[in-house]
Amino acid sequence: MTKNIGFIIIIAVWFSAVLFSCHKVEPPKAVITIVDTGGVRVPNVKVTVYANPNGSYIDPQGEVLNDVKYTDAGGDASFKFKNKAILNAKAEQFTTLFHRDGKKLLILEEDKTVYITIMIK
Numbered sequence: 001m002t003k004n005i006g007f008i009i010i011i012a013v014w015f016s017a018v019l020f021s022c023h024k025v026e027p028p029k030a031v032i033t034i035v036d037t038g039g040v041r042v043p044n045v046k047v048t049v050y051a052n053p054n055g056s057y058i059d060p061q062g063e064v065l066n067d068v069k070y071t072d073a074g075g076d077a078s079f080k081f082k083n084k085a086i087l088n089a090k091a092e093q094f095t096t097l098f099h100r101d102g103k104k105l106l107i108l109e110e111d112k113t114v115y116i117t118i119m120i121k
Contacts (some may be wrong), residue, residue, distance in 0.1 A: 028108035030079045033117045034071050034091045036100070041075025042120065045093045049079055049106060058087060084108050091118045 034045045050066035051058050058064055069077040085108050092101045100120040
């Protein structure tokens with residue numbers, strides 16, 4: 001009986017090790033939605049993700065200072081990162097009539113997609 005219990009424990013430990021060691025960590029992702037003061041999604045807004053104002057890298061190995069994308073027709077801009085981090089996200093819209101902008105903190109975690117909304121004023 002003790003041989004069976006020992007065998008079961010060894011199999012359980014081996015199975016657990018194989019199961020958990022095969023998990024590949026997915027890189028962090030972010031979907032940033034831009035809305036105006038009325039809560040309406042705004043397309044074609046410039047969204048910049050950066051580490052901090054002094055020019056730190058968001059990707060030190062690739063020597064990338066910031067990442068810039070424009071919102072799609074639904075007001076969303078999607079980003080994919082290499083590492084977890086705490087970054088700033090800034091949205092800017094320039095037209096001939098006005099300039100609107102907004103900022104928000106972006107906290108990235110592995111295996112997660114972070115959704116934030118920035119209101120431009």
